[in-house]
């Protein structure tokens with residue numbers, strides 16, 4: 211400790227470093243020195259970024275971008291280097307915690323009181339770019355730094371843990387540390403600067419998608435209505451203009467949405483907490499989706515019992531789709547207008563390009579709410595998702611009617627049951643959606659509004675629609691193989707999603723204590739064993755296997771029922787790459803380390 215002492219001070223008052231002057235200090239901005247890792251006696255190579263005369267603290271940066279603030283006595287000149295000169299902060303910390311394994315030494319370290327502030331890598335760049343002045347301002351103003359001003363070496367230790375977590379001993383200490391970890395994650399998130407990269411082909415891409423997506427749905431709906439839906443039979447017949455519109459169809463769609471609104475606002479079911487927002491706040495969500503689904507099923511069964519003819523949905527598919535499209539456009543316009551009044555911290559990162567088309571498409575506001583009514587959460591989980599099952603059921607009835615069957619075909623039953631299971635599972639585990647990309651990162655705009663209200667109910671039902679007028683017999687072995695495939699996919703999908711969700715909600719969950727994790731500078735860890743150690747997106751793998759099981763019952767005569775499979779591969783590959791860049795931005799070198807440890811993205815040894 212303090213090996214360098216106060217001797218040998220440079221008398222470098224007023225030295226010019228770029229555009230800023232450093233006061234009289236021992237180490238200068240840009241110096242490569244050895245910084246002591248909090249809570250340990252290990253020193254690692256760091257670069258001096260800044261000295262704050264007021265607090266007498268040096269801001270230093272590790273090789274992986276982690277910034278700390280250290281006292282002078284915790285810094286040695288590079289000549290005194292003894293250990294691990296090029297370690298990342300994560301590895302450094304791992305070494306530090308391993309070192310502090312014995313309780314007595316650990317206690318001693320807890321008493322150790324040197325000031326340290328952890329700053330996420332995003333800020334590092336900002337501080338490097340902006341120079342010292344800005345940095346000083348940031349320190350003064352940001353709540354993240356204010357909270358971290360407390361001396362809590364154990365806080366830093368808790369985050370860095372490459373050992374199996376059940377080896378840690380004292381559960382209480384760990385729980386406390388995890389709480390701190392969560393607090394820091396909030397702070398890091400609050401401090402994250404807006405991202406500037408635009409996905410989906412940027413501004414020009416947005417125009418393209420705004421035109422292409424509705425046109426594509428129209429194309430699919432017209433195509434599946436053709437007697438011969440093969441690609442060669444192109445273009446499909448263009449219907450008369452008046453057949454696009456049906457006021458009754460619009461009325462049904464509006465009624466359905468209002469019915470779902472009613473179920474959503476009923477004070478039934480759990481209130482779940484979302485992930486911390488950049489402001490540190492955690493929104494509450496009424497997670498009664500499964501209840502809404504059960505009530506909807508009962509209501510539909512009662513309506514059928516009363517003589518309602520659900521095959522209307524089959525015969526008015528186009529009009530229903532057009533009505534939903536109109537509602538999605540209205541909703542997106544409302545979302546765009548209201549986002550103009552939203553505070554900066556309520557906007558999604560990268561959701562404010564300034565370009566009307568892009569912002570309208572991608573959505574600006576992260577969690578648009580009318581009082582407690584969360585529009586994004588509601589739309590993603592209710593009308594379209596439950597509507598998907600309703601439409602499938604109606605299509606099974608239409609198949610019986612069209613083909614004169616007493617019961618739906620085996621293929622139709624499989625498609626119906628498989629997709630019903632998928633939706634029911636999503637609603638049963640509704641809380642898990644709060645840790646998905648859409649809820650945590652994406653703004654709510656046309657893409658999701660259209661996706662939820664039009665894309666899901668009117669294109670995810672194409673397999674069932676296809677089967678209505680195309681009998682596809684299945685042999686018992688084929689049936690058994692398809693069911694097995696679906697169950698395997700479902701198992702992988704559910705287990706991996708639940709594992710990540712449970713870990714994000716409670717990193718010290720005893721049931722996850724056998725899993726290995728990589729610490730990151732934000733305070734959150736990444737799972738590197740279990741499902742998330744097999745590939746980087748095991749949930750996508752399970753989802754893709756299920757998608758395959760949904761298409762197989764429709765046979766190989768046409769490409770149309772395989773549309774979902776093809777679309778889904780493209781969607782998930784793109785989603786994976788979006789997520790990779792986002793995680794790279796968030797976690798820096800810890801993410802690279804994760805990618806090195808888990809080299810495959812979705813399919814082990816293939817991709």
Ligand SMILES: NC(=O)C1=CN([C@@H]2O[C@H](COP(=O)(O)OP(=O)(O)OC[C@H]3O[C@@H](n4cnc5c(N)ncnc54)[C@H](OP(=O)(O)O)[C@@H]3O)[C@@H](O)[C@H]2O)C=CC1
Nearest residue numbers: 645646647648707710714736737738742749750753785789
């Ligand atoms: N049927 C459909 O149309 C669609 C279905 N889906 C399904 O929805 C589900 C959710 O998908 P999606 O939101 O895309 O992505 P994920 O649920 O996979 O969420 C990705 C996030 O998980 C966290 N994460 C990534 N790796 C790790 C790790 N090793 N340890 C801990 N956390 C990690 C990161 O967020 P952080 O670190 O910030 O927590 C990352 O941003 C999937 O099952 C997918 O298949 C998705 C799209 C469409």
Ligand SMILES: CC(C)CCC[C@@H](C)[C@H]1CC=C2C3=C(CC[C@@]21C)[C@@]1(C)CC[C@H](O)C(C)(C)[C@@H]1CC3
Nearest residue numbers: 423590632635636643646648657660661662665666
């Ligand atoms: C129109 C665009 C090209 C694409 C829009 C994509 C959306 C349709 C999907 C984005 C993520 C989704 C999820 C589900 C449905 C499709 C959308 C909205 C999901 C609710 C399906 C049920 C699952 O169990 C789930 C994991 C909850 C899904 C979450 C993501």
